[in-house]
Amino acid sequence: MSRLDDLIADAARRDPRALGRLSRIIDDDLEGKEEALRRLHSMGGDARVVGITGPPGAGKSTLVSNLIREGRAGGLSVAVLAVDPTSPFSGGAVLGDRVRMQEHATDPGVFIRSLATRGHMGGLSRSAQQLLTLLDAAGFDLILLETVGVGQEEVQVKDLAQTVIFVTVPGLGDGIQAMKAGVLEIAHIYLVNKADLPMAETAVKDLQTLVSFSPNEDGWKPPVLTSVATRGEGTGRIMEEMDRHFSHLKASGGIAEWRRSLALNSVTEAIRGVVDGSLQHLMTAGRKEFSEDIDRVGRREEDPLSVARRWLERLDLSRG
């Protein structure tokens, strides 16, 4: 049996070391990645993926920690994929979350993985999708996908998660701001965390108003909940609504729809991955020439598209 066989067999029984190693293989584009992903994909089960999103400082990490505790108490194995848009310059992730999640570090029923961005050509969404394939294959009962950020990234959460929880805090801008971030049509559960702060009621009412305007095409009316995550308050209710939404999805055919959207996402990301890899290879090989072309564009002697076309002619998409 090859080493990859062993790793995958170990991952299938949620061995943390095997999961960690496969995560690194996927994340760092190491040898065996393609083969691993191919096999993990075929093993995929019926992952239940809950996305938790919202602005920085809303208390998402604390909420995730609470949900882990609640899930574990109910006998579920839980995986967390934390998508941290850390600096592309420092390359390092801040340890805040991990510190907060330390209480779960020794629990074999919990696996936590932090995902850093990998620069412009990489793609957070691709890595997240591939790690999800791993966690799905490992058969976790509940996968929590924590993303910091608003805007484009939430679209990715929507592509990857069945249930999306949007967490906000009192006093954080008005209703228009929430709409601006485009969360209205994405989230299935709204949560006002730090509900012991002043203006909590206003925040709840604002969200309720916004929800009342949302389309609800599939018949799900998003609830607006409150919590004080630092004291664990509200977690039970959130878990109940997560379960209720999951039942709703099963009844309405939403799970099949999600599975298809995930498949579409994984194929388009795979396409981009091959293109990006080939480009990176090409540019590395022709580094000096590429650099001169960039300088020419900077001096306005040539335009970006002409340079792009010249390099694309040399692209070999059978590699990468």
Add this chain to the structure above:
Amino acid sequence: MSRLDDLIADAARRDPRALGRLSRIIDDDLEGKEEALRRLHSMGGDARVVGITGPPGAGKSTLVSNLIREGRAGGLSVAVLAVDPTSPFSGGAVLGDRVRMQEHATDPGVFIRSLATRGHMGGLSRSAQQLLTLLDAAGFDLILLETVGVGQEEVQVKDLAQTVIFVTVPGLGDGIQAMKAGVLEIAHIYLVNKADLPMAETAVKDLQTLVSFSPNEDGWKPPVLTSVATRGEGTGRIMEEMDRHFSHLKASGGIAEWRRSLALNSVTEAIRGVVDGSLQHLMTAGRKEFSEDIDRVGRREEDPLSVARRWLERLDLSRG
């Protein structure tokens, strides 16, 4: 003289109708886009681009409005590119910003353009970069790039703007959250808006502490400012620091570096643009077949990468 000639000539003297039409040509991928971008690129002058970023609700739009007023009072022509990550589902942008900026609507020295996301395969960063080429060619004295969001998008702001202002509000999470968002190494000016709220001083001190840890490789020490944008307080000081940073960039060679980074960005985005366009064309032409492939991936009968490779073999990069 062709219609495109006319449009470009009119845009060069900042005619709002020509700018609007060229923006639409660029944004909606209309005929003439390639040729227009080619010519606009060659006209590019010495745009001064200031990025304004921060979480939703921090008051960025109000600040932008104040900066327009201040810039106009100083005789500058001002363009605003507002990057709104509005919902990919509704497709429409919320009018909040435009309402807020109405006072500038009739001023011919001001041009405001809102940029909506264009879904997964589109790319906000590409559109923003191309519209910047237009505004640069038009010769605006000051271009303000407002982006909602944290994380990946700020990396794009960093690629496009010479000076980045990070706006936050009191009480929005702790220092670790700011670091998480990776803004520390990106912003050149920090602003605590809504400084009349409680905890404003704490926010300032937190940021000052973080700034003191930042590398400052080019010798610029980011100031931490305060404002109450709704009352216009603090705008003069922000403008001063913007000017000071611009002088610093000119003295330190930072402008040349920025120009090169912008050129690199425009070429890689052009490459992605051609690839995305070709893919979209291919998938539209083979819509039924592609849809069947996706279903097969969803049923786990085939893996994403194998499907991706099959479609890539058929990719024609000379179009798109």
